[in-house]
Amino acid sequence: MKIICQQQDLSKALNTVQKAITNRTTIPILKGIYLEALPDGVLKLAASDLDLSIEKKINVNTLQTGSFVVSSKLFTEIIRKLPEGEIEIELIDNTVMVKSFNSEFTIIKQSAEDFPEINTSENNNNLTLNKEIFKNMIKQTAFSASIDESRGIIVGVLIEFGKESINMVALDGFRMAIRKEKIINTIEKKIIIPARILNEIYKILLDHEDNDLLISINDKNIVFKIDNTIISSRLLEGEYINYKEIIPKNYTSKVKLNKEELYSSIERASLLAREGKNNLIKIKTEESKMIITSRSEEGTVHEEVYIEKEGDVLEIGFNSKYILDILRNVDDEELYFEFISNVSPCLIRPLDGLKFEYLLLPVRISIS
Amino acid sequence: MKIICQQQDLSKALNTVQKAITNRTTIPILKGIYLEALPDGVLKLAASDLDLSIEKKINVNTLQTGSFVVSSKLFTEIIRKLPEGEIEIELIDNTVMVKSFNSEFTIIKQSAEDFPEINTSENNNNLTLNKEIFKNMIKQTAFSASIDESRGIIVGVLIEFGKESINMVALDGFRMAIRKEKIINTIEKKIIIPARILNEIYKILLDHEDNDLLISINDKNIVFKIDNTIISSRLLEGEYINYKEIIPKNYTSKVKLNKEELYSSIERASLLAREGKNNLIKIKTEESKMIITSRSEEGTVHEEVYIEKEGDVLEIGFNSKYILDILRNVDDEELYFEFISNVSPCLIRPLDGLKFEYLLLPVRISIS
Numbered sequence: 001m002k003i004i005c006q007q008q009d010l011s012k013a014l015n016t017v018q019k020a021i022t023n024r025t026t027i028p029i030l031k032g033i034y035l036e037a038l039p040d041g042v043l044k045l046a047a048s049d050l051d052l053s054i055e056k057k058i059n060v061n062t063l064q065t066g067s068f069v070v071s072s073k074l075f076t077e078i079i080r081k082l083p084e085g086e087i088e089i090e091l092i093d094n095t096v097m098v099k100s101f102n103s104e105f106t107i108i109k110q111s112a113e114d115f116p117e118i119n120t121s122e123n124n125n126n127l128t129l130n131k132e133i134f135k136n137m138i139k140q141t142a143f144s145a146s147i148d149e150s151r152g153i154i155v156g157v158l159i160e161f162g163k164e165s166i167n168m169v170a171l172d173g174f175r176m177a178i179r180k181e182k183i184i185n186t187i188e189k190k191i192i193i194p195a196r197i198l199n200e201i202y203k204i205l206l207d208h209e210d211n212d213l214l215i216s217i218n219d220k221n222i223v224f225k226i227d228n229t230i231i232s233s234r235l236l237e238g239e240y241i242n243y244k245e246i247i248p249k250n251y252t253s254k255v256k257l258n259k260e261e262l263y264s265s266i267e268r269a270s271l272l273a274r275e276g277k278n279n280l281i282k283i284k285t286e287e288s289k290m291i292i293t294s295r296s297e298e299g300t301v302h303e304e305v306y307i308e309k310e311g312d313v314l315e316i317g318f319n320s321k322y323i324l325d326i327l328r329n330v331d332d333e334e335l336y337f338e339f340i341s342n343v344s345p346c347l348i349r350p351l352d353g354l355k356f357e358y359l360l361l362p363v364r365i366s367i368s
Numbered sequence: 369m370k371i372i373c374q375q376q377d378l379s380k381a382l383n384t385v386q387k388a389i390t391n392r393t394t395i396p397i398l399k400g401i402y403l404e405a406l407p408d409g410v411l412k413l414a415a416s417d418l419d420l421s422i423e424k425k426i427n428v429n430t431l432q433t434g435s436f437v438v439s440s441k442l443f444t445e446i447i448r449k450l451p452e453g454e455i456e457i458e459l460i461d462n463t464v465m466v467k468s469f470n471s472e473f474t475i476i477k478q479s480a481e482d483f484p485e486i487n488t489s490e491n492n493n494n495l496t497l498n499k500e501i502f503k504n505m506i507k508q509t510a511f512s513a514s515i516d517e518s519r520g521i522i523v524g525v526l527i528e529f530g531k532e533s534i535n536m537v538a539l540d541g542f543r544m545a546i547r548k549e550k551i552i553n554t555i556e557k558k559i560i561i562p563a564r565i566l567n568e569i570y571k572i573l574l575d576h577e578d579n580d581l582l583i584s585i586n587d588k589n590i591v592f593k594i595d596n597t598i599i600s601s602r603l604l605e606g607e608y609i610n611y612k613e614i615i616p617k618n619y620t621s622k623v624k625l626n627k628e629e630l631y632s633s634i635e636r637a638s639l640l641a642r643e644g645k646n647n648l649i650k651i652k653t654e655e656s657k658m659i660i661t662s663r664s665e666e667g668t669v670h671e672e673v674y675i676e677k678e679g680d681v682l683e684i685g686f687n688s689k690y691i692l693d694i695l696r697n698v699d700d701e702e703l704y705f706e707f708i709s710n711v712s713p714c715l716i717r718p719l720d721g722l723k724f725e726y727l728l729l730p731v732r733i734s735i736s
Binding site: 071074077078081082083095096102103104105106107108264265267268271272297298299300301302303304305 | 439445446451463471473475633636639640665668669670671672
């Protein structure tokens with residue numbers, strides 16, 4: 001194998017592909033990046049942790065076809081630190097030569113045959129989505145999934161492809177995020193993707209300019225295509241929680257408030273909310289204001305936020321981290337908070353429509 | 369005590385003063401910030417770790433004089449997160465009330481009487497320096513001081529105030545940095561300041577706009593004044609190494625080269641230089657080029673840099689980290705490297721003058 005390529009093209013591609021590599025793997029070949037020079041002037045780069053696989057193609061000058069695997073960390077660092085301009089890469093016996101201006105590297109290669117097969121096959125379950133919408137759906141849900149690998153299916157995010165909408169759902173036992181988007185759809189299917197992988201996909205989408213994201217689903221995998229990048233993720237097997245049953249159908253109190261004001265107040269109140277005590281803050285709704293309080297051995301805080309209220313007054317405790325997570329990821333200027341009691345979950349919704357719903361369990365408090 | 373002040377003024381002042389607080393202290397009062405409202409509409413803020421003390425004054429509206437100490441971490445965070453505008457601070461019994469718009473904090477205070485005295489007295493050993501020059505002198509020397517607290521005096525930076533120049537010197541047994549500045553001077557004195565503290569002073573100077581830095585020295589302390597900030601540092605006691613004796617008086621080979629080219633080449637070569645082996649890179653000078661090589665079990669690298677050479681050819685080993693440290697902190701486009709042999713220290717100098725000299729011990733290598 002022998003190619004000549006541009007440093008910037010190769011460095012950018014490596015930056016995308018190496019996102020599939022995890023430090024947690026104990027299988028040496030999975031710490032490597034696969035490179036294959038194809039006869040039509042295309043270099044294929046690939047990496048995989050078996051759950052997530054990424055493949056990218058760039059244009060190069062192929063002088064001789066062939067393939068090899070090299071240490072992702074070393075190779076990516078070398079290419080990043082070479083000056084802009086042409087790089088010559090040649091496979092000579094068991095080593096990879098990298099030449100550029102006055103630099104010459106000789107790197108031990110691994111065998112390309114040991115590299116895992118990546119499933120990038122398309123099938124009939126295809127659809128094209130707007131990249132920005134998909135990114136926003138990940139951003140507004142994935143943070144709510146469980147990060148405890150022992151919790152089974154809830155480390156994943158449920159994606160429901162319906163005839164007229166796509167829904168994403170994530171929950172961890174303390175909170176739940178539901179995000180809906182009205183889209184006329186060609187597939188009807190429910191899948192569960194590990195939240196960890198969706199977050200990596202989010203980062204990859206940030207780096208791509210194309211707006212069309214092609215999605216293709218089979219029983220075990222979901223494949224995303226954008227520009228010259230193919231991302232393949234393993235699906236989680238099993239039944240997801242029947243989340244619709246958990247959503248309260250009514251409320252005894254409904255509060256309208258400004259998101260930024262609430263965020264700033266809770267952020268300040270959380271300075272005196274201690275981790276050991278679930279970052280507890282207390283919220284009290286009065287006629288036209290919400291009072292947020294918190295206390296630690298260092299002191300106390302009292303914050304007031306203007307609200308419009310329907311229904312009963314209420315005093316309820318929350319883990320401030322969970323509320324801040326939600327407010328940070330929502331774009332709306334104003335929100336509704338719906339309460340039933342101080343031991344029932346609270347529902348956070350937009351003023352109009354059903355684009356998102358967040359369900360949040362309270363922390364039990366002693367009423368002062 | 370009761371004052372009204374502007375959030376931005378107070379937040380900026382706290383950001384400077386809290387640089388004197390170290391997490392390593394076990395004395396509770398030293399984790400606090402001292403605030404004193406003076407009758408003339410001035411708020412004095414102070415913090416100290418006993419080695420480094422910082423005091424800053426800002427204009428406020430003093431309604432009642434008085435003083436207290438509060439947790440630096442909590443107080444700084446609270447003030448930073450309050451909205452821009454007026455903040456009211458009032459001492460009521462054992463608590464400090466902080467009010468702003470719809471926020472009200474009550475923080476447990478510590479007693480101001482327990483706070484250590486800060487020595488900010490001026491005396492006859494005064495001089496005024498250009499802030500930018502002093503910053504540059506710290507930047508180009510302090511990184512060479514030892515970070516091993518058990519090494520005694522060499523954790524400090526020597527500052528020699530002479531009649532016509534100021535010299536700064538730092539060394540750690542592997543390398544030495546000397547920085548000279550021609551300045552007509554009113555004091556003649558040699559002092560040693562802990563490098564750790566000089567680095568904090570560097571950061572504080574970055575935040576200040578005034579260009580005049582007033583320096584005042586007594587037997588145990590050095591005091592810096594800039595704008596409304598006073599920084600006082602303990603001096604290290606003892607004799608510094610007679611550094612002038614270590615500087616080689618001649619060379620067998622002298623090389624002129626471009627700093628950026630050398631930096632990029634050594635940075636790439638260090639990708640294959642392993643920490644366990646002193647980050648070893650080999651340098652070979654030929655007639656018009658310097659060849660830089662390095663090898664690990666992952667591969668080898670060969671870099672070439674154009675040079676102009678006088679004298680013998682040479683093959684010598686270095687810890688790449690130490691050369692990169694020097695090149696990163698020097699502003700000159702071209703440099704001289706002077707060599708005696710591959711077991712003698714190498715000297716790095718500017719093309720003209722004696723603004724700086726860096727001495728670097730080689731790593732013993734087997735000649736290939």
